Amino acid sequence: MMSTATAITTMPNAALFTFNIFADLQGMWQYAFMRHAFEAGTVVAVVAGIIGYFIVVRQSSFAAHALSHIGFAGAAGAVLLGLNPIVGLLVFTGGGGIAIASLGRRAANRDVQIGTVLAFMLGLGVLFISLYSGYATEAYSLLFGEILGISAGDVWVTLIAGAVLLAAVAAVYRPLLFTSLDEDVAEAKGVPVFALGLVFMLLVAVATSIAVQVVGVLLIFALMVTPAAVAQRLVRRPAQGIALSVAIALAATWIGLFLSFYLSYPVSFFITTITFAVYVAVRFIQA
Amino acid sequence: MHVIEANNLEGGYASHAIWRGANFSVGQGEFVAVLGSNGSGKTTLFRMLLGLAQPLGGSISVFGAAPRRGNPRIGYVPQRHPIDAETGIEALQLVWLGAEGNRWGIGTGGRAATEEAMAALRTVGAEDLAHRRLGMLSGGELQRVFLAEALVGKPDLLLLDEPLANLDMRRESDLVRLINDVVRARKVTVLLIAHNINPLLPVLDRVIYVANGRVATGAPAEVLTSASLTALYGAPIEVLKDSRGRIAIVGIDDTPHHDHGEDHAEGGHGHAHTDHAGHHHDEHGHCYHDHA
Numbered sequence: 001m002m003s004t005a006t007a008i009t010t011m012p013n014a015a016l017f018t019f020n021i022f023a024d025l026q027g028m029w030q031y032a033f034m035r036h037a038f039e040a041g042t043v044v045a046v047v048a049g050i051i052g053y054f055i056v057v058r059q060s061s062f063a064a065h066a067l068s069h070i071g072f073a074g075a076a077g078a079v080l081l082g083l084n085p086i087v088g089l090l091v092f093t094g095g096g097g098i099a100i101a102s103l104g105r106r107a108a109n110r111d112v113q114i115g116t117v118l119a120f121m122l123g124l125g126v127l128f129i130s131l132y133s134g135y136a137t138e139a140y141s142l143l144f145g146e147i148l149g150i151s152a153g154d155v156w157v158t159l160i161a162g163a164v165l166l167a168a169v170a171a172v173y174r175p176l177l178f179t180s181l182d183e184d185v186a187e188a189k190g191v192p193v194f195a196l197g198l199v200f201m202l203l204v205a206v207a208t209s210i211a212v213q214v215v216g217v218l219l220i221f222a223l224m225v226t227p228a229a230v231a232q233r234l235v236r237r238p239a240q241g242i243a244l245s246v247a248i249a250l251a252a253t254w255i256g257l258f259l260s261f262y263l264s265y266p267v268s269f270f271i272t273t274i275t276f277a278v279y280v281a282v283r284f285i286q287a
Numbered sequence: 288m289h290v291i292e293a294n295n296l297e298g299g300y301a302s303h304a305i306w307r308g309a310n311f312s313v314g315q316g317e318f319v320a321v322l323g324s325n326g327s328g329k330t331t332l333f334r335m336l337l338g339l340a341q342p343l344g345g346s347i348s349v350f351g352a353a354p355r356r357g358n359p360r361i362g363y364v365p366q367r368h369p370i371d372a373e374t375g376i377e378a379l380q381l382v383w384l385g386a387e388g389n390r391w392g393i394g395t396g397g398r399a400a401t402e403e404a405m406a407a408l409r410t411v412g413a414e415d416l417a418h419r420r421l422g423m424l425s426g427g428e429l430q431r432v433f434l435a436e437a438l439v440g441k442p443d444l445l446l447l448d449e450p451l452a453n454l455d456m457r458r459e460s461d462l463v464r465l466i467n468d469v470v471r472a473r474k475v476t477v478l479l480i481a482h483n484i485n486p487l488l489p490v491l492d493r494v495i496y497v498a499n500g501r502v503a504t505g506a507p508a509e510v511l512t513s514a515s516l517t518a519l520y521g522a523p524i525e526v527l528k529d530s531r532g533r534i535a536i537v538g539i540d541d542t543p544h545h546d547h548g549e550d551h552a553e554g555g556h557g558h559a560h561t562d563h564a565g566h567h568h569d570e571h572g573h574c575y576h577d578h579a
Contacts, residue, residue, distance in 0.1 A: 057374075057376065058369075059369060059371070059373075170392065170393050171391060171392060172391065173392060173393045173394070174384070174387055174388050174389075174390050174391065174392065174393070174394050175388060175389060175390070175391065177384060177388065178384045178388025178389065180369075181369070181370070181374075181376065181380075181381055181384060181421075182368055182369070182370075182381060182384065182385075182388075182436070183369060184363075184365035184367060184368070185363055185364075185365060185368075185385065185388075185436065185437075186384075186388055186389070187339065187356075188337045188339065188356070188357075188361070188363040188365075189357055189363075189385075189388065189389040190356045190357020190389050191357075191388065191389050232373070232374075232375035232376070233375055234375075235375070236375060236376060236377035236380070236418060236420055237376070237377065237380060237395075238376060238380060238395075239395040241375070241376070
């Protein structure tokens with residue numbers, strides 16, 4: 001997972017772009033860190049695209065956003081204790097997810113309460129980071145992502161987490177969609193809406209934890225919400241919406257990594273810019 | 288056998304009873320209005336029938352057994368739906384979920400499931416809405432889609448929680464006529480929560496009136512009388528009837544002295560205000576708004 005020593009958010013040396021796309025891809029993939037970035041980025045984009053679709057349909061994007069900030073405190077705490085940040089991320093986002101789900105669906109949309117906790121958690125994260133000597137780089141990589149520092153082991157962790165997430169979503173697909181769209185009817189039909197809410201927030205917690213590597217806690221919206229929001233505007237069937245959401249997240253991640261390799265600006269900047277541009281373009285066309 | 292049977296039923300939250308002493312039965316194919324002011328416990332009755340809330344006292348049975356969650360013989364349209372202008376999913380998908388949403392695993396609506404959902408939309412005359420986005424539908428269109436979602440499993444009992452709220456008067460009477468046509472054709476029993484009784488009067492078999500912690504039931508002509516409602520509210524109530532049979536329920540005493548004064552004020556004066564605010568019914572009982 002994220003290196004606790006140095007954060008590499010941009011390329012060490014800008015590579016030369018040749019305008020021969022195959023040669024350029026080959027040139028990029030000869031570096032192990034770029035291969036790892038693509039592998040982990042692909043898993044994260046698929047997971048974010050799928051989970052994000054449900055977040056948007058459930059109108060829970062602020063709760064998901066808050067989870068990533070809660071995760072920041074956990075990650076910073078883990079760094080302080082000399083642990084892998086992913087451990088802190090999973091513990092804090094998992095705990096936060098259970099807490100938000102326990103409030104119930106309608107309560108989970110209480111922006112003021114969630115926002116208050118979010119700010120406190122971000123503050124707590126700042127304290128932990130300041131107590132750790134590597135303050136600036138560590139804070140930067142947690143907040144804005146550090147996909148270029150991913151190791152082969154991190155890729156495996158990401159892949160396994162992603163596979164578990166997809167299996168879980170497949171298992172609860174129909175009832176989750178039902179509760180997301182019409183909770184009261186789903187409950188009357190015997191769907192365990194509270195338990196599903198809990199499961200869903202845990203899925204968001206795991207998805208957030210692995211997505212932080214790519215875009216960081218502050219930019220999680222770009223991968224988890226924006227592609228799904230675009231998809232919901234363009235297609236009317238959930239299966240197609242999920243596919244489109246994944247496609248947008250994948251395209252943004254792949255193009256972002258490619259551009260970052262040759263232009264030497266942060267990957268997360270390109271990813272957020274691409275998803276933002278797609279969102280604005282779709283809104284503009286539909287206006 | 289009765290579809291619903293309540294004996295000395297008591298409803299409310301935790302240990303706090305909202306109403307008690309309810310005795311009524313509903314037969315197959317009956318169209319029943321559940322009336323009463325906000326907070327009087329009408330939705331609580333629905334939640335009991337759905338197995339989502341337990342009686343605080345007495346007993347209630349649905350199709351001869353204790354209510355249970357997920358009863359496929361019950362179709363339900365709740366008052367609230369988390370659907371807003373941003374909801375981009377098409378209506379057909381929601382109706383499909385009404386049939387298959389309680390099954391685990393992936394399913395994207397095969398041909399049979401899609402045809403079943405389409406048939407439900409056809410039943411309510413909403414076939415043309417199938418591929419429209421839910422967020423783009425009007426209040427009346429949404430109510431038809433919700434009705435299709437409730438009907439898709441071919442239920443024997445429909446529970447409709449304020450389906451007429453937020454509809455203009457023409458759509459209100461159109462929806463009542465549609466519900467009536469569907470339930471008469473299928474011999475489905477309907478309980479419908481409403482605030483305005485007038486659009487329902489032509490089709491009703493029975494009224495369940497919840498007020499003042501008590502429940503009165505019977506034919507509309509029995510329950511909706513000055514004497515009956517005065518006894519129910521425990522305060523003077525007058526039921527006024529105009530030449531076309533429309534009614535208005537008004538409180539006579541401005542400072543009623545009973546346990547639920549607020550209920551009385553809302554229920555009584557609310558009805559009077561609403562029902563004399565320009566409804567006109569033709570000889571078929573259809574309701575039109577008076578723009579004069």
